[in-house]
Amino acid sequence: MNAILRGVRVIDPLGRLDAAGQxxxxxxGKILAIYHHIEAAGVPVVDLTPADGADACVLCPSFIDLHAHLRQPGDDEAETLESGSRAAAAGGYTHVVAMANTMPPIDTPERVAEARLAASNLPVSILQVAALTLGLEGVALVDIRRCIEAGAVALGDDGRNGVSPRQLAIALAETAHLSRAVFVHPEDEEMIAQANATQGPVTRSPIRPVATETRAVNLAIRALSHARTGNLHLQHLSCEGSVASLRRARHQGLAVSAEVTPHHLSMWVPVAEEPDPQALRKVNPPLRAERDRVALVQALREGLIEAVATDHAPHRAAEKALAYGDAAPGMIGLETALATCITIGGMGGEWLATLVERMTVGPYRILGPGSGIPEPRLRIGEAATCTLFDPAAEWTVGASPLQSRSRNTPLLGATLRGTVLLTMSGGHVIHRDPARVPVTSEQVGSA
Ligand SMILES: [Zn+2]
Incomplete structure (x- = not known):
């Protein structure tokens, strides 16, 4: 691609750059120059200059998602690596961390290697988490060393949390030597089983009070303090109490990080209008009260929570059409993450640069240097890995087809602000809005 993007705001958190009118x-495929005005004979200009007083389009390093379920192997009808990676590119992501709870789960070095092979040659880099315990059953730890040698970017049983604090401490100590974090889905399975009279799987049990999360958060933090080493990463925090525990642990100097999802930043119950089917809003952990949402937004703004992670969880329509208690938990999020955070997640306006940091540098730091992800920077003369978005442009979710194979989001039909105009990975255009970035296919084709 050869073009001049005119009148954009350039945000590069690690480069300490936030400059409008560039x-x-x-x-x-390379960024040749960033300057307040560039004229080059014969080079087409894509004029993105905002109207007076309007928010400018933003060019920034591309997004990194710490948390996605891509359903392959096992449920190609809900999502494939291919469709999931197209959804990611459309959402401005170039790196996506895939969870291990596929069918079968990624719980051996051989399966890690297979998953990595299956994910090669996609437009987006898919990084694989290995399960922490065999079958995610919480009993026996996987062969941690060999899973990491096979390419696992982190360890974690996401979806489940059956591991004992003692086993978690052992895992934290072992992964510390190998520079990987342990991801924990903090919901106490014993308490959930007690709260729900059903015999069904704990993953679908609908009653999940805040105490089920805060207890799991506290146990995981205690395991970390016993291990005295390792990096604990708490996934999808959903309540005020978890934020308080996280804050205490940080004050004690513990190496614990955390993420929040766009849906927990933006939605709460009671909802204004129930989605149809109602189970479209069923997710683990559940959407909670407005005060929880406000605490999460505040924690993300101040950096106590370092990352936004989608927990993109596609499901076949039939899995969501069941009665609320029986339906599968989770919602898709890769294509709506940015707009959700901007429009209803408290991260638009003056918080836009902070949001960019939490979708790029935050996740990068949590994964650590062992991830192999290039530093999220905008570097002159290097192959561009970047995202261009318009924070003010409105769109209606689902009005044009989503890239994901699934449509399970309560945001279907909602009008949000924030569209991704261009995503580039390693110099290649992997997503482009042809109406807003109208360069010829020839110009796009050149790497
Ligand atoms: Zn989870």
Missing amino acids: DVWVDG
Whole structure:
């Protein structure tokens, strides 16, 4: 691609750059120059200059998602690596961390290697988490060393949390030597089983009070303090109490990080209008009260929570059409993450640069240097890995087909602000809005 993107705001958190009114010249997949005005003979100009007082389009390093379920192997009808990676590119992501709870689960070095092979040659880099315990059953730890040698970017039983604090401490100590974090889905399975009279799987049990999460958060933090080493990462925090526990642990100097999802930043119950089917809002952990949502937004703004992670969880329509108690938990999120955070997640306006940091540098730091992800930076003369978005442009979710194979989001039909205009990975255009970035296919084709 060879074009000058005119009048954009350039945000590069690690480069300490946040500059409005810039022209960005992209040629041959590289950013050739960023300057307040660029003219180059014969180079097409894509004029993105905002109207007076309007928010400018933003060019920033591309997004990194710490948490996605891509359903392959096992449920190609809900999602494939291919469709999931197209959804990611449309959402501005170039790196996506895939969870291990596929069918079969990724719980051996051989399966890690297979998953990595299956994910090669996609437009987006898919990084694989290995399960922490065999079958995610919480009993026997996987062969941690060999799973990491096979390419696992982190360890974690996401979806489940059956591991004992003692086993978790052992895992934290072992992964510390190998520079990987342990991801924990903090919901106490014993308490959930007690709260729900059903015999069904704990993953679908609908009653999950805040105490089920805060207890699991506290146990995981205690395991970390016993291990005295390792990096604990708490997934999808959903309540005020968890934020308080996280804050205490940080004050004690413990190496614990956390993520929040766009849906927990933006939605709460009681909802204004129930989605149809109602189970479209069923997710683990559940959407909670407004005060919880406010605490999460505040924690993300101040950096106590370092990352936004989608927990993209596609499901076949039939899995969501069941009665609320029986339906599968989770919602898709890769294509709506940015707009959700901007429009209803408290991260638009003056918080936009912070949001960019939490979707790029935050996740990068949590994964650590062992991830192999290039530093999220905008570097002149290097192959561009970047995202261009318009924080003010409105769109209606689902009005044009989503890239994901699934449509399970309560946001269907909602009008949000924030559209991704261009995503580039390693110099290649992997997503482009042809109406807003109208360069010829020839110009796009050149790497
Ligand atoms: Zn989870």
